[in-house]
Amino acid sequence: MGGEWVAPQGTGRIDVISPSTEEVIAQVPEPTTADVDAAVAMARRAFEGPWRNTTPAERGALLARIADEVEKRIPEFARVFAAEVGAPVAVGETFHGLATAMLRQFATLHESMRFTEERLDGGAKMRIVREPVGVVGAIIPWNGPVAAAAFKVGPALAAGCTVVLKPAPEGPLTNYLFAECLEAAGVPEGVIGILPGGREIGEHLVRHPDVDKIAFTGSTAAGRRIASLCGQRIARFTLELGGKSAGLVAEDADLSEVLPSLVPAGIGHTGQVCAAITRVLVPRAREAEWADAMAAALGSVVVGDPFDPATALGPLAAERQRERVEGYIAIGRREGARVASGGGRPAGLDKGWYVEPTLFTGVRNEMRIAQEEIFGPVISLIPYDGLDDAIRIANDSQYGLAGAVYTNDPDIAERVVREVRAGQIFVNNAGMCVTQPFGGFKQSGIGREGGPEGIAAYLETKMINFG
Template sequence: MDERLTQRRHFFIGGGWVPPSGDGRLGVVSPSTEERIGEVPLAEDADIDRAVAAARAAFDEGPWPGMAPAERAGVLSRAATLLRKREGEIAAVTVEEMGCAISQAPRAQTGMVAGLFDYYASLAASHPFEREVTAGERRGLVTEVPVGVAAVIVPWNAPVTLAAWKAAPALAAGCSIVIKPPPEAPLSGYLLAEALAEAGVPDGVVNLVPGGREVGEHLVRHPGTDKIAFTGSTAAGKRIMALCADRVKRLSLELGGKSAAVVLDDADLAVTLPAIVGGAMHLSGQVCGAHTRVLLPRRRYAEAVEIAAATAASIPVGDPHDPATVVGPLVAERQRTRVEGYIALATGAGARIAAGGGRPADLPRGWYVEPTILADVDNGMRVAREEIFGPVLCLIPYDSDDEAVRIANDSPFGLSGAVWSGDTARALATARRLRTGSVAVNGVYPPFPHVPFGGFKESGLGRELGPEGLASFLELRSIGLP
């Protein structure tokens, strides 16, 4: 790959490419070859301070927050055009840095990015940022103003997509931002920063500083940031909440999940199970909204397990550069160790491996785990209650619709879910009972990015996407009119 995309020497701060304050380097390792394929500078606290200062000056003194929304929309539209032209580069980089199968890249890494900037450009141009209210003889003006400097902290599974989920509405609102890409996959974030700079975002409005957990905490704590927008694990989200409490800092959190797919007894299993298994293996199972608990009617359980196991066994696993590959490697050796640990926990607790469960014999290099189906799982097992973040699917039997709903809702998480049925009305009625932020009905997902995404319970706080995503970067101010 072109070294221009993999060997980065600078941060993007204040509208320019600036050298780091220290000499630390962050090596990027290919999950498929276990070889070092690139590097970026490793941010220190001083680099975060510079980035926040630039964002602060751009917000407090620069033109961006005071621009007419239609002007900001024009910049976002240009960014969308530029990002669309660079989709091939974004896809190629993410294959290298986090092992995304190239066949999955349009869906996970590039498919929504340009469209998201188009969407928020349109919303910025049409949104009523002010409204007048009258009550008797009294009048008031309600204004929606940008929250300020937003810290954008994203994970490694879809680094550009999830950065765009935050950056596009933040910029549409008039905020300035500091993006901290993940240490495992920091390269693709540079392409986003380059596109935004080329689109005409004023100096300091967008800043990019890769770093580890320690500088991430410094960014969250920093008195110059007004809002934290984070996607990642629930444990990290809880830590961020605690850090933000001291200053009552605004935050939105999109966290973990253990989502349930409820298969009702009238569903066509030959269609339903392959769709569920295929969806759960997307990005090698490294998706927070993956439907990793499958609730099946007991009288059809054996049939369902057989179909699920056969489907998993047929999924192509291999080199993520190969267009035929569906399941690539996990992002890091520690992630493979984590997944293998959960499989061992499951069998130790009485679950049965119906398919997979090990490492592919023909792939001695790379951090691979076979697509795995666990049968005879009880909802009280750790594999049914904790997020594994790998290609592992738990099949849980139930005896009635009410029990299926109870099991689905019996989770500390509530991010996503699904209902499958031969009767659409019955499926919709069941979907309304699920305590989760989004529900797919018979494989049909809500029309993102036009609707909000986020979770109940420990799956997060606030919403991204949709008008609600824009609202999360705005403050309300009421003004009395004489």
């Protein structure tokens, strides 16, 4: 807190449990609400003091230094990420590479963004000034702690805000490494505090009267709670929430060209990605062909030790997460869907919270496995009858975060990207782009992160009239 390592005001400890061994691998201090108050007070003093007078170029230079420090330690980040979250080392390297890309983008955004703008309105001279919103409470999940932190710290610092960052208790270690990078980069006193903790700490941060904005990534249920609390005091907020994204496969799509993109988009990082393509829509006439091909592809995925270079999928991040995923697999069976691949625990992995990548066929879009976010490696294959029906199914969801369309027909692609209501849609590819506006329609969130749109949520606009 305040640019220094400080002793917590309580005596509680958080056990960090390895998802692959089920053993405690570390303990970190558990913050109290008094620690939150202290961190917010430091952030407020910094915001109202020297930090507010820094220039966009100075803040950009600091972000570039932070990016340099993170980049130097990507192999270390990846190993710790594998230990605390269970992601294969290669996945961790990718995630932390994304973090540096985001930090570098916000480091240079001031070169193209106008924080001050002169206008004429009739005969009056106007000045439009975009000022930092103030102290930001950033609440991030465990599935990509440093990438999620960069998504919020990057635009907040670029805008001139100060930050109190609350990582999830399941992913504190990589964020402590991130804190070391901030320290090495020379982040000024009070500008960033990092307090990994649970829901009580998060709620206290959301309610805090000296926090001007909340930036949250997590579940839609938690997002509703945050929106309600922020609404009580008219605090600013952005929410990046859940998804149940659809990959629409057109009649002309080639199996061999689509599967290398579509399968990882559904089960990558063991399905613990909000933008995962977990509903695959295929023409009814080709349903059996696609079912066989996808089942074979999922069955060939190597699940195991995240430190083994051959591993493609590690364990789920927490025991409760495996219980959730297994619960949904049971629900899918009860609803009448068929398990075409997976559906159980991998053989030979007696320790760790592993689950097989699972494909359901015979799925109707109204089933719970097609409507609710599972956050695990479970894909629903859903047949459609014509393009109108496919678009209807894609949009028949409370979510609207991401999507994909696979076709060689540009007219089909253009119609799908126009009519599917989602924040990011890929053509003949799938994933998420973090350096362009990312966020969702409907219950997938409010606001955008990444690009110029990402910094806008951390700024207030002031109009000055000179007459």
